[in-house]
Amino acid sequence: MTILGEMHPLLAKSTAQEYTHRSAIGLARHGHELGVRLKLNWNDRTGPSTLHWQVARAGASAQLDFHRVTEDTAGAVALAVVHVVEGWVVRRRLQRGEFADWLLIDRGNGLVALEVSGVDTTDVAGRRMREKIEQAKRCEIPGKKAACVVELQPPRSRMRVI
Amino acid sequence: MDLETLYPLVTEAIRRAEVFDEIGAPGVLHAYLDVSLLEESIAKLLPQSDVEGAIARRGAVRAAISAREYRRAADLVSRFTAEGGMDDVARAALTSLGEEALSFVAQEERTMTARYPRASAQYGIAEVRRVAREYYEQGSPLPIY
Numbered sequence: 001m002t003i004l005g006e007m008h009p010l011l012a013k014s015t016a017q018e019y020t021h022r023s024a025i026g027l028a029r030h031g032h033e034l035g036v037r038l039k040l041n042w043n044d045r046t047g048p049s050t051l052h053w054q055v056a057r058a059g060a061s062a063q064l065d066f067h068r069v070t071e072d073t074a075g076a077v078a079l080a081v082v083h084v085v086e087g088w089v090v091r092r093r094l095q096r097g098e099f100a101d102w103l104l105i106d107r108g109n110g111l112v113a114l115e116v117s118g119v120d121t122t123d124v125a126g127r128r129m130r131e132k133i134e135q136a137k138r139c140e141i142p143g144k145k146a147a148c149v150v151e152l153q154p155p156r157s158r159m160r161v162i
Numbered sequence: 163m164d165l166e167t168l169y170p171l172v173t174e175a176i177r178r179a180e181v182f183d184e185i186g187a188p189g190v191l192h193a194y195l196d197v198s199l200l201e202e203s204i205a206k207l208l209p210q211s212d213v214e215g216a217i218a219r220r221g222a223v224r225a226a227i228s229a230r231e232y233r234r235a236a237d238l239v240s241r242f243t244a245e246g247g248m249d250d251v252a253r254a255a256l257t258s259l260g261e262e263a264l265s266f267v268a269q270e271e272r273t274m275t276a277r278y279p280r281a282s283a284q285y286g287i288a289e290v291r292r293v294a295r296e297y298y299e300q301g302s303p304l305p306i307y
Contacts, residue, residue: 012170015177068181091214093173095197095221096180103217111213140251142213 001053001076007083008090019076024056025064026073029120030153038077039156042085049084051077051155066120074118074150075101081148081157088112099139111143121153133160165207172200172221179228191229198225202238210245216252223259232270235263 001023005016027036032051040049053076061069079102082088088104091111100113115136117128132147139145145162179193187193201221208215219242226235239260243253274290275282281290 010166010169010173012174015170015174065185068184090173092169093176094217095176095224097224098217098220103214140255141217 001051001080004076004080008079010090010092011079019072019079020054021056021060022064022069022072023076024053025061026069026118026120026152027051027053027155028056029061029069030155032155036155038081039154040081040085041156041158042081043159043161049081049157051080070118070120070152071116072118073152074148075116077150077155077157078114078116078148078159081159082112082114082146085159088114094141098141099135100141100145103141106144111141112146113139113141113143114146114148115139116148116150119149119151122151122156123149123158126158129158129160133162136162163203165204168200168204168207172197172204175200179225183228194225194229195231198222198229198231198234198238201225205242210242210247210252211249216248216255219252220255220259223256223263227259227263227266230266232263232266236260236267239263 001020004020005011005013008016011019034052034055035050038049038051040047079090082104087107091103091105094100094103094113098113100115102114102116104112104114106112113136115132117132119128123129129147129149132149136145136147146159147162148157148159150157175193175197179190179197181187182190182193198221201218204218205215205222208218210216210219219238223235223238223242226232226238239256242248242256243260248256271287274287278287278290281287
């Protein structure tokens, strides 16, 4: 996640830095250290992966909202994963009402609407994942739809392309 | 400005507006108006028939509603639907947003009529609104004619 800005050139540097900073806080919350193993699940296929980030200074989380940190950590992990696994690149953020958070393009320049959610501990019985899949299905943007849930405690990333 | 400039800006603006919204920050309406203006700028670069052009048009209207700029939202819908070249799904989405904006406009007018019954009876709310807008836009203490 240290090179999120290079992975996604249309993310403003400040936005990428903010995601990276907050993900450092979100992951440190669970005592994870640099190079922690991320349990990666992509359409029920699993694979090994490690997470790297820039450590935030002590006390950096004091002014940040707990849930915002969880969501932004999930966003940072998801955007890093989609780029590494499938080469997807961010076009832009989408507003609420589009039923997805991000518009990306795949390697063939096809559009991908991605909905991301973060859970501080674990997604019990996959409930959040089901909600996010249902939400992404409502997105009317032509092209692929994908839902991703990132669980910070294990840490684990589950992606479902619909 | 081109898309390579506008897309990072709109991404940042949407994030800021949503965070402001979550924490109830006082600048939330301005933040959404920023989003609406950026989406409108994107819409100028992309045709209605382009998927991303349609997203920008919906975004301009949706953010105007979130900014409580209901007349702006309704005006944008009129302008975008007059452009043509839109498929049925995109038209339906914009029309639905336009109806939402107009219902808010009507609600605002009812509130103003109830709050200022004399002015409403004597001049009509539309006239009061026009004078108020001129007063606001000229930036001086009294309307100048």
